[in-house]
Amino acid sequence: MRSGEVHIAEHVLVRVPTDAGLTDTAEAPPRPFTYGETQQSIVAVIRQIFEPQLLGMAPTRREAVHAKLNRTVGNPTAKAAVDMALWDIVGQAAGLPVTELLGGYGEFMAVSHMLGFAPPAEMVEEAQHVRDTYGITTFKVKVGRRPYQLDVEVCRALREAFGDGVELYVDGNRGWTASESARALRAMDDLDLTLAEELCPADDVLGRRWLVERCPVPFVADESATRPGEVTRELLGGSATAISIKTARTGFSHSQRVLFESEGLGVEVVMGNQIDSQIGSLCSVAFGAAFEATSRRAGELSNYLDMSDDLLAEPLQIRDGTLRVREGAGLGIELDPEKLTRYRQDS
Template identity: 35%
Template sequence: MRDISLRHISVPLIKPFKTALRTVETAETIAVVITDGEGRRGYGEAPPTLAITGEQLEGIAAFIRRASALLLGQEPLRLEAALALLQRGAVGNSSARAALDMALHDLAAQQAGLPLYRFLGGYRDTCRTDFTVSVDAPARMAQDAADIAASGFRTLKIKVGLGDVSLDIERVAGIRAAVGPGVKLRLDANQGWSAKEAIRAITAMEDAGLDLELVEQPVPARDLKGLAQVTRSVGTLIMADESVFGPQDAMALLAERAADLLNIKLMKAGGIRHAVTICRMAEACGIECMVGSMIETRIGITAAAHFAASQPNVTRFDFDAPLLLSADPVAGGVRYEGADMFLSPLPGLGITDLKAEYMTEL
């Protein structure tokens, strides 16, 4: 690697994104561009998601600058050696590590002359994403869900976990009535319930025939016993998200059978290298995975989509983040046609440039 540079990207969302953990009005991220000796550029990004990864913009930039000293001069095709250097002495900083990991994978695949999904295994070249309904008043959420379904999305991710459990049940009932039986509903409580509240809410929704596909992270991240209790007490599939960052977390969840599904995010895993490890661990245990994201641009989503497309054990996709932005700061990369996503046949991520009007040099 010849050069590693950073850019700060800031793009307002179309409307505020609300969950049980936070409200986001503007997408902020640090973009990483690694240039090799022949002028090829690899791209990555790291959004500061303080409520989940504990990172802020300044810390991400500082970590990447420190790590850059280890990576400069390394050969991208010696990928494992470069990634091992990146992990050395790194505690936390999962999104910052992910940004560098993405860019290194992008460059390695470019040097190999392959799209990244083929470089990683080449299982498929398309994905179909869900679309998120932010937590709000029940009537507002029902209308939002109906509008999204009418635009062609057949799987909705419903944010709950903010306020009384009875209100969450009302929210989901209203959404099911608004969209009808042909739309899948995934709930995401973002750690907003206790185990008892989760069992009560999910059981009530099952009894009401609301037909949930899954419920994501119903309890606090470190409450593995509570997560396992919920998983064993309800018929609906339970997915771990904030409970699983790296392979060690995945090992604990899988050993306990604390969840039916795992949500892998590059920003939690520290990049593609550990994401592949988690996915294969889950596959060995008969546990399917979803790949999701934070509030990211098409840099991170393109990298996540290439990883997801390369793995047969990834059966669900949550990649709507770029659709929530008021503008697109990325040229090239994954292409959307409604809910369907198509990976570029170009080598690497297929990202060709970043648009200057949305970023500042760091």
């Protein structure tokens, strides 16, 4: 992607045992070029700051927990993993799936697949494989390269290859200027794109507003809207007209706030992906399926397909372009102990 490459998934597995004998599980994916977190920093902040503050608290006291977490600036994925783990505990204790605790709207989501930088023929080949193998027909195309014609050619090749049989939208990861973004959008005007995400930096305040006013499709704030206050700023400031929700950075509790805020302001949302493993993808679909608004669009739930292995005892299965919520209490995460032993990096 325009903001950097990820070659290996050095994530942090967060597990919280309780005195009732339950153990909850979540995942924190470090993205130093997006949020500044590393694997080491996530482990350090959880062990040295969060754990001493939270030990002994009831998992149902989520507001009290977040009051303590929020005393520490930043560290979004570390906080999100702790939050989702607590929801898992509550679900297990109540004997209910987290999706039902959150909202209970549905049991599955349509899946969108992300296509990274490559020549047009290679990206078409990947999209064809994903469609034929998993039934996925929605594709998020990474753009933001210079010259922008490279990405225009890719999008055009995808549309020519699949016709009206697929949905295409683009994500620039802040790679272009506002004027480059406008030219690229004009060049792709006939390709029936459905969304444009973070084409230019939010810090380019006037240029971004100028671009959003001219954007023919919803302009999605992602990296620029990582918490409710930033969502308000981007939407009311005219710098976005849609919001990406990523449970990897806002957990379930703050993702709810972002969703309800977006609904109240009348803007669309899309479930994003932080290059999550199957654990993170399971969390994303658990949240996305819980609400009507997040179920309307295909969620970005397939990044784990690029990974050679995972920790789940029962791997996720995308069928007919959809991913189902796990049955059972909590999040339904069961780890393969042999794989955990093989891949863990601590002692």
